[in-house]
Amino acid sequence: MLRSCVSRLRTLAVLRGQPGVAPLPAKDPWSPRRSFSSEVIHMDLSLPNPSWNEDMRLLFDQFMKKSEDGSWKHLPSYKSKFTQRTEDIKIYFPDAKLMKEKLSQAQLFPRSLEEGLGFEYAMFHNCVEDRIVCIFQGGPYLQGAPGFLHGGAIATMIDATLGACAIVAVGVAMTASLNISFKRPIPLGSVVVINSQVDKVEGRKLFLSCNIRSVDEKTVYSEATSLFVKLDPKTRLT
Numbered sequence: 001m002l003r004s005c006v007s008r009l010r011t012l013a014v015l016r017g018q019p020g021v022a023p024l025p026a027k028d029p030w031s032p033r034r035s036f037s038s039e040v041i042h043m044d045l046s047l048p049n050p051s052w053n054e055d056m057r058l059l060f061d062q063f064m065k066k067s068e069d070g071s072w073k074h075l076p077s078y079k080s081k082f083t084q085r086t087e088d089i090k091i092y093f094p095d096a097k098l099m100k101e102k103l104s105q106a107q108l109f110p111r112s113l114e115e116g117l118g119f120e121y122a123m124f125h126n127c128v129e130d131r132i133v134c135i136f137q138g139g140p141y142l143q144g145a146p147g148f149l150h151g152g153a154i155a156t157m158i159d160a161t162l163g164a165c166a167i168v169a170v171g172v173a174m175t176a177s178l179n180i181s182f183k184r185p186i187p188l189g190s191v192v193v194i195n196s197q198v199d200k201v202e203g204r205k206l207f208l209s210c211n212i213r214s215v216d217e218k219t220v221y222s223e224a225t226s227l228f229v230k231l232d233p234k235t236r237l238t
């Protein structure tokens with residue numbers, strides 16, 4: 001509880017640009033001493049938190065409303081909990097023990113920054129049209145050009161959204177290629193909408209595309225096309 005309050009105060013301080021804010025302590029990510037409370041692991045991080053701005057909350061509420069008739073579904077998102085997915089990917093690793101050790105200390109990259117500082121997002125799956133919409137608010141630690149999001153951060157959210165779209169459609173799949181056209185810079189702290197869809201499936205190959213637009217849909221910030229490949233159960237990842 002205390003840790004969570006300190007974290008929120010730190011987030012607010014950074015968001016307000018207050019001077020004298022100490023940097024986050026460096027941690028060895030693979031240290032065996034590092035552990036996550038089950039509360040953190042099991043917390044759905046795609047639900048509203050105090051760092052979300054009004055646009056983010058309004059869009060979230062709109063999509064939750066649309067989900068009431070079952071045509072849209074909110075996809076929960078966790079720091080490091082894969083549950084069923086862990087079972088799905090187990091077969092691709094030759095050494096089950098090593099895989100278990102690595103996964104027990106791993107975090108999903110877009111969920112690895114503290115609340116409000118990095119990737120704040122929620123995804124909704126349209127069960128009828130087979131597409132995913134991601135609402136995304138990029139925090140102050142994602143800066144590239146002053147005042148704007150880093151291209152790598154934009155690519156991360158595109159990959160995460162297209163990845164979710166592929167995984168929902170066919171199961172375990174990985175990005176084979178990703179082509180992004182950055183058309184307009186995205187202001188830091190603003191909310192954007194990522195629309196993704198499966199365009200074509202050819203055997204194990206899935207061709208997907210997406211665009212990133214402003215909330216009022218007037219500005220197209222980025223467009224992307226990608227190829228995801230459904231993993232062959234006979235192939236190992238290492």
Ligand SMILES: CCCCCCCCCCCCCCCC(=O)SCCNC(=O)CCNC(=O)[C@H](O)C(C)(C)COP(=O)(O)OP(=O)(O)OC[C@H]1O[C@@H](n2cnc3c(N)ncnc32)[C@H](O)[C@@H]1OP(=O)(O)O
Nearest residue numbers: 085089159160163164172174175176177205229231232235
């Ligand atoms: C482990 C997963 C966890 C899932 C549960 C988590 C749930 C939580 C949701 C989080 C969502 C985040 C989503 C992030 C997704 C990433 O960021 S994944 C990380 C980045 N990607 C990688 O590291 C992939 C590295 N590449 C590879 O491992 C292998 O190349 C691949 C992509 C698995 C394909 O290998 P393969 O299965 O052996 O396929 P292969 O037989 O070589 O090729 C099959 C076909 O694809 C074509 N192809 C393959 N690569 C290419 C290419 N680069 N360009 C064009 N064509 C290609 C081939 O030509 C072939 O075509 P056909 O001859 O059949 O027409």
